[in-house]
Amino acid sequence: MLRSAPAEDAFTCARAFAGAESMDRLCVLVRDFAAPMGYDRFLIFSASANAEDPIDRIYWVEGDWFEDGSFVDADAYVRRCPVNRHVTEVRESFFWTKTRDAEGERYRIVRHPRGRGVHGLQVPVFGPTGLEGAISFGGLRIDTSFHTQLALEIIARAAFVAMRARLEGANKPAATALTDREREVLTWIAVGRRHVEIADTLGLSERTIENHLRRIRKRLGVTTTAQAIHVAIRTGEILA
Amino acid sequence: MLRSAPAEDAFTCARAFAGAESMDRLCVLVRDFAAPMGYDRFLIFSASANAEDPIDRIYWVEGDWFEDGSFVDADAYVRRCPVNRHVTEVRESFFWTKTRDAEGERYRIVRHPRGRGVHGLQVPVFGPTGLEGAISFGGLRIDTSFHTQLALEIIARAAFVAMRARLEGANKPAATALTDREREVLTWIAVGRRHVEIADTLGLSERTIENHLRRIRKRLGVTTTAQAIHVAIRTGEILA
DNA sequence: TTATCGATGAGGGATTTCCCTCAATGACGA
DNA sequence: TCGTCATTGAGGGAAATCCCTCATCGATAA
Numbered sequence: 001m002l003r004s005a006p007a008e009d010a011f012t013c014a015r016a017f018a019g020a021e022s023m024d025r026l027c028v029l030v031r032d033f034a035a036p037m038g039y040d041r042f043l044i045f046s047a048s049a050n051a052e053d054p055i056d057r058i059y060w061v062e063g064d065w066f067e068d069g070s071f072v073d074a075d076a077y078v079r080r081c082p083v084n085r086h087v088t089e090v091r092e093s094f095f096w097t098k099t100r101d102a103e104g105e106r107y108r109i110v111r112h113p114r115g116r117g118v119h120g121l122q123v124p125v126f127g128p129t130g131l132e133g134a135i136s137f138g139g140l141r142i143d144t145s146f147h148t149q150l151a152l153e154i155i156a157r158a159a160f161v162a163m164r165a166r167l168e169g170a171n172k173p174a175a176t177a178l179t180d181r182e183r184e185v186l187t188w189i190a191v192g193r194r195h196v197e198i199a200d201t202l203g204l205s206e207r208t209i210e211n212h213l214r215r216i217r218k219r220l221g222v223t224t225t226a227q228a229i230h231v232a233i234r235t236g237e238i239l240a
Numbered sequence: 241m242l243r244s245a246p247a248e249d250a251f252t253c254a255r256a257f258a259g260a261e262s263m264d265r266l267c268v269l270v271r272d273f274a275a276p277m278g279y280d281r282f283l284i285f286s287a288s289a290n291a292e293d294p295i296d297r298i299y300w301v302e303g304d305w306f307e308d309g310s311f312v313d314a315d316a317y318v319r320r321c322p323v324n325r326h327v328t329e330v331r332e333s334f335f336w337t338k339t340r341d342a343e344g345e346r347y348r349i350v351r352h353p354r355g356r357g358v359h360g361l362q363v364p365v366f367g368p369t370g371l372e373g374a375i376s377f378g379g380l381r382i383d384t385s386f387h388t389q390l391a392l393e394i395i396a397r398a399a400f401v402a403m404r405a406r407l408e409g410a411n412k413p414a415a416t417a418l419t420d421r422e423r424e425v426l427t428w429i430a431v432g433r434r435h436v437e438i439a440d441t442l443g444l445s446e447r448t449i450e451n452h453l454r455r456i457r458k459r460l461g462v463t464t465t466a467q468a469i470h471v472a473i474r475t476g477e478i479l480a
Numbered sequence: 481t482t483a484t485c486g487a488t489g490a491g492g493g494a495t496t497t498c499c500c501t502c503a504a505t506g507a508c509g510a
Numbered sequence: 511t512c513g514t515c516a517t518t519g520a521g522g523g524a525a526a527t528c529c530c531t532c533a534t535c536g537a538t539a540a
Contacts (some may be wrong), residue, residue, distance in 0.1 A: 007247035011387045088476065091367045092401075126366035127331050130474055147251045150394065179486065191370055192467035194526075201329060207489050210528075215486090217528095224496095225527080227432035229469045234480040419516060434496075447519050450498075455516090457498095464526095465497080 003036050003148070010151035017158040023166060027060060030159050034137050037148050041065055041118065041138030043078060044163060047088075047131045047239070054088045054131075055079050056239070059163045063138060065118065082107050083122055087134045093123040093153055095144060096136075112144060121149060123156035128191070132239065133160045177219055178237050185212040187238045190229050243276050243388070250391035257398040263406060267300060270399050274377050277388050281305055281358065281378035283318060284400060287328075287371045294328045294371075299403045303378060305358065322347050323362055327374045333363040333393055335384060336376075352384060361389060363396035368474070373400045418456060418477050425452040427478050430469050 003009055013033050020026045030042060041063025046056045058078060078084060083096045086109055097108050099117035113119035120138035124131055135156040178186065188198040195213075199206045213225055220231045232238045243249055253273050260266045270282060281303025286296045298318060318324060323336045326349055337348050339357035353359035360378035364371055375396040418426065428438040435453075439446045453465055460471045472478045 005248065007251040008245065011247040011390050014390060015386055088368075088474070126368065126370075128366065128370050130366075130368050130370050130471075146255055150251050150254060154390065154394075181487065189464075189466050190470040192463045192470075194464070196526090204487090205489055207491095208487075211489075212487085214528075223432040224429075224434070226429050226466045226469050229466050230430040230432075230473070230480065233470070233473050421517070436496090444517090445519055447521095448517075451519075452517085454498075 003143075003151070006037070006145075006147045006151035009033065010154040014154050014158040017162040020162060023060070023163065026159060026162055026166070027062070030155060031062075033155050034152065037152075038139040038142035039120070039137040039152075041120070041136075043084075043136040043138075044133070044160060045078070045084070045135075046133040046160075046164060054085055056236070057167070059133075059160075059167055065138065083109070083120075083136065084134070087122055087124050088131060090124060091126075093121055093149060093156075095119065095121050113142065119144075121152055123153050125157055125160045133164065135160055177235070178216060178232070182212050182216045182219070183232075183237055185209055186216055186228060186232055189213070189225060190233075190238055243383075243391070246277070246385075246387045246391035249273065250394040254394050254398040257402040260402060263300070263403065266399060266402055266406070267302070270395060271302075273395050274392065277383035277392075278379040278381045279360070279377040279392075281360070281376075283324075283376040283378075284373070284403060285318070285324070285375075286373040286400075286404060294325055294374075297407070299373075299400075299407055305378065323349070323360070323376065324374070327362055327364050328371060330364060331366075333361055333389060333396075335359065335361050353382065359384075361392055363393050365397055365400045373404065375400055418459060418472065422452050422456050422459070423472075423477055425449055426456055426468060426472055429453070429465060430473075430478055 010033070013029060016029055017026065020029060027042075031040075034040070034042070043061050043065070044059040046059065047054055055078065061078065083098075086094070086096075095110050095113045097110050097113040097115075097117050097119050099106050099108075099115075118138050118140060119142050120136050121142070121144070122134055122136045125133045125135070137152055137156075184202070185198060188201065193201070195206050195209045198204075199209050202209075213228075216228050216232075217223070217225065220228050220235075220237075222228050222231055229238075250273070253269060256269055257266060260269060267282075271280075274280070274282070283301050283305075284299040286299065287294055295318065301318060323338075326334070326336075335350050335353045337350050337353045337355075337357050337359050339346050339348075339355075358378050358380060359382050360376050361382070361384070362374055362376045365373045365375070377392055377396075424442070425438060428441065433441070435446050435449045438444075439449050442449075453468075456468050456472075457463065457465065460468050462468050462471055469478070473480050
């Protein structure tokens with residue numbers, strides 16, 4: 001149930017993620033690392049800007065999340081799970097417990113999961129735009145030591161970054177309305193940069209930034225740049 | 241110059257940060273951990289939203305950053321250093337090198353720092369609002385192995401979180417709880433209304449709308465109203 | 481070859497937003 | 511009773527954004 005050197009193992013394993021040649025291989029790396037610690041259920045998703053529906057895209061679900069042998073229906077279940085919503089309110093990983101009684105399923109965020117039910121650890125992944133994704137590891141009897149928590153945080157981050165590069169890098173939405181440059185400019189606006197700062201960062205002139213913003217507003221059919229942020233997040237052009 | 245088990249040591253050390261009883265103790269933990277790897281210069285700061293001046297507050301500076309025995313003047317030097325600006329453009333830690341020739345100081349972002357000059361590793365710290373801070377470790381001959389990089393990332397994050405809690409804990413930015421009126425005003429902004437239009441709609445004066453927006457930005461800890469939209473959507477204050 | 485588009489940049493100026501600082505009132509909790 | 515907070519409103523002015531219009535160049539497709 002325990003790894004003798006979770007830290008060392010996590011560091012070594014983390015390196016393998018970048019070189020994995022397939023999604024299958026990435027899943028194997030996660031599975032093989034977590035299994036000795038009691039984790040045999042996995043969920044990895046990218047985050048949306050919408051706190052009401054925090055999941056943008058589900059990269060991977062595996063394991064008996066329902067405790068009844070049925071498979072998770074991602075859109076009917078994972079998106080409604082309060083644990084997956086709680087991740088929008090935290091700044092570090094947390095343990096959770098799911099039990100089931102006569103009144104249905106009951107979730108709790110806990111420091112030390114124990115007893116009956118499925119337990120797990122959820123790890124948020126942050127980046128320049130804030131919450132970018134999350135990973136849940138689940139199981140019936142899991143290792144909840146501090147070293148295991150840190151080790152899984154490392155694995156979670158490496159796995160998420162590798163899966164996102166693989167799944168999102170190649171097939172960004174084809175039906176996107178904004179060009180790559182427009183999206184980039186708007187993303188910088190969304191995180192608070194001024195025109196002159198964005199120009200500096202991108203090595204362009206302020207006039208060019210103004211022009212991109214004008215085109216963005218026209219293309220999205222909005223009157224203000226603030227509204228463009230709002231619309232772009234809703235349509236998935238930019239993430240929060 | 242090398243630690244035999246950087247991963248294990250980092251995990252063990254990370255735990256000590258949360259329980260440190262003073263800033264001095266936190267500095268000792270960082271110093272003692274990094275010294276065997278050749279790092280004897282330290283800089284920790286919290287990030288602002290301003291790409292032109294990415295440093296909000298400097299928590300700790302230590303070591304011979306000028307290579308001439310003089311101490312770093314934080315506001316005259318650290319804020320201007322391009323390495324500290326580069327951190328606003330990356331999503332993972334990076335190595336840098338600083339050399340000095342007849343033309344002055346020269347900085348480079350590198351994969352494998354070597355040779356003369358001061359070398360270092362800078363670690364960004366991300367959270368719900370994106371880049372929240374960063375830490376630079378520097379030295380003349382540093383360990384740049386992958387395990388050391390991961391270990392220092394763990395130490396960096398733990399140190400930053402602990403120092404921020406200690407220095408900023410009393411006035412941490414509220415990531416929640418806009419008042420009803422504030423939320424209403426921001427919602428109108430998000431759907432493209434101008435200040436004068438919102439004032440008209442709500443039966444208030446334009447000055448009142450201005451004031452609400454100022455309080456909103458302050459409460460969310462952002463620099464622009466566009467960014468406030470972005471953060472408010474992510475935290476669920478307003479809907480996308 | 482031609483037209484269109486993305487990306488880049490600009491002049492001149494108007495409008496809007498934002499900053500700094502100040503102030504009053506009512507509700508509420510210690 | 512007092513302090514804090516939300517809500518309201520303001521003066522004066524600076525900074526930033528936005529508007530209108532124009533322009534060039536390279537890539538790409540018809």
